[in-house]
Amino acid sequence: MTIVCTGSIAFDYLMSFPGYFRDHILPDHLDSISLSFLVDAMVRQRGGTGPNIAYTLALLGERPLLVGTVGEDFAEYRACLESKGVDTHFVKVIRGEYSASFFANTDLSNNQIASFYTGAMAHAAEINIQELVGENPELVVISPNDPKAMAQYARQCQELGIPYLYDPSQQIVRLDPEELRMGVEGAQSLFVNAYEFELLQKHTHLTSNQILSLVEIMVVTLGKEGAIVYVEGEEYHIPSYPPEKIIDPTGVGDAFRGGFLRGYHLGLDWQTCGQMGSLAATYCLEQRGTQNHFYTPDEFVTRYRRCFDDRGVLDVLLDQS
Numbered sequence: 001m002t003i004v005c006t007g008s009i010a011f012d013y014l015m016s017f018p019g020y021f022r023d024h025i026l027p028d029h030l031d032s033i034s035l036s037f038l039v040d041a042m043v044r045q046r047g048g049t050g051p052n053i054a055y056t057l058a059l060l061g062e063r064p065l066l067v068g069t070v071g072e073d074f075a076e077y078r079a080c081l082e083s084k085g086v087d088t089h090f091v092k093v094i095r096g097e098y099s100a101s102f103f104a105n106t107d108l109s110n111n112q113i114a115s116f117y118t119g120a121m122a123h124a125a126e127i128n129i130q131e132l133v134g135e136n137p138e139l140v141v142i143s144p145n146d147p148k149a150m151a152q153y154a155r156q157c158q159e160l161g162i163p164y165l166y167d168p169s170q171q172i173v174r175l176d177p178e179e180l181r182m183g184v185e186g187a188q189s190l191f192v193n194a195y196e197f198e199l200l201q202k203h204t205h206l207t208s209n210q211i212l213s214l215v216e217i218m219v220v221t222l223g224k225e226g227a228i229v230y231v232e233g234e235e236y237h238i239p240s241y242p243p244e245k246i247i248d249p250t251g252v253g254d255a256f257r258g259g260f261l262r263g264y265h266l267g268l269d270w271q272t273c274g275q276m277g278s279l280a281a282t283y284c285l286e287q288r289g290t291q292n293h294f295y296t297p298d299e300f301v302t303r304y305r306r307c308f309d310d311r312g313v314l315d316v317l318l319d320q321s
């Protein structure tokens with residue numbers, strides 16, 4: 001049985017401007033802005049919510065199926081994901097397009113000017129979940145993506161009776177409120193951070209208790225405060241895992257989901273699933289980028305046991321590595 005990861009598949013182009021944007025903006029001339037910043041550093045990183053989650057799952061020994069649409073610039077990214085154990089044969093190349101791309105320029109005071117180009121991601125709704133049935137999907141992860149595709153995947157999962165994890169995140173504000181509500185109502189599990197949980201209540205006109213009663217599993221992440229897992233009428237308080245250094249928080253939410261899901265797929269208890277999410281997130285926090293951290297399942301278990309007691313249940317990860 002396979003975990004299917006859907007979500008944006010993107011490159012992040014990250015630039016650093018060795019000055020202050022504010023010194024270049026003339027408040028009296030805001031109606032005719034023409035700015036060009038000479039930047040002295042740029043990196044291109046692999047990103048997107050779908051591959052980020054799949055990456056962590058693969059590090060932990062899973063073989064997730066990544067689903068989405070990309071541009072002609074994806075070959076190297078595909079090879080990298082495959083080498084880590086992500087199955088990419090359902091990632092469709094759209095001829096003549098670029099992959100979704102996030103361009104961000106950050107100045108010396110950490111102000112950021114960014115643009116997100118949807119590119120090939122705008123074709124994501126051309127994929128029908130029905131096409132995946134032969135892959136034996138156990139769970140479909142619906143992460144931020146083209147809003148049309150997100151709504152369609154949720155509807156198709158409901159029609160096919162395939163459980164899905166709903167992770168609307170930054171698209172909460174872009175999704176049609178009716179579709180957002182439909183997405184929550186049919187979900188097996190819901191993952192949000194604390195801010196998104198508030199936003200979700202506002203946009204769906206559902207109360208926190210109503211949302212809780214709609215889904216089997218709800219996880220609210222709380223940054224360095226950890227997370228809360230709500231399931232079967234219980235609340236599990238999950239501490240975060242102390243990082244050795246904090247380099248870049250981008251992608252920690254995705255890494256948490258990947259770690260949690262690996263535990264879930266192995267049938268581990270909720271506390272362990274949550275704590276696996278915490279440690280997976282901490283690894284991500286300690287490197288720049290969302291897929292530049294690395295560990296083997298053995299290293300993961302050893303580090304886990306330094307802070308948490310798994311009573312031996314994580315031996316199952318060692319047996320698979």
Ligand SMILES: Nc1ncnc2c1ncn2[C@@H]1O[C@H](COP(=O)(O)OP(=O)(O)OP(=O)(O)O)[C@@H](O)[C@H]1O
Nearest residue numbers: 193221222223224226227240251252253256278281
């Ligand atoms: N400062 C921190 N120290 C340790 N762990 C952290 C820290 N920040 C985040 N985490 C871990 O990452 C998990 C997810 O964090 P958070 O709630 O910030 O997600 P998020 O807002 O969705 O992040 P993003 O969307 O930027 O990836 C937390 O539950 C925690 O385990």
Ligand SMILES: [Mg+2]
Nearest residue numbers: 169193253254
């Ligand atoms: Mg997030």
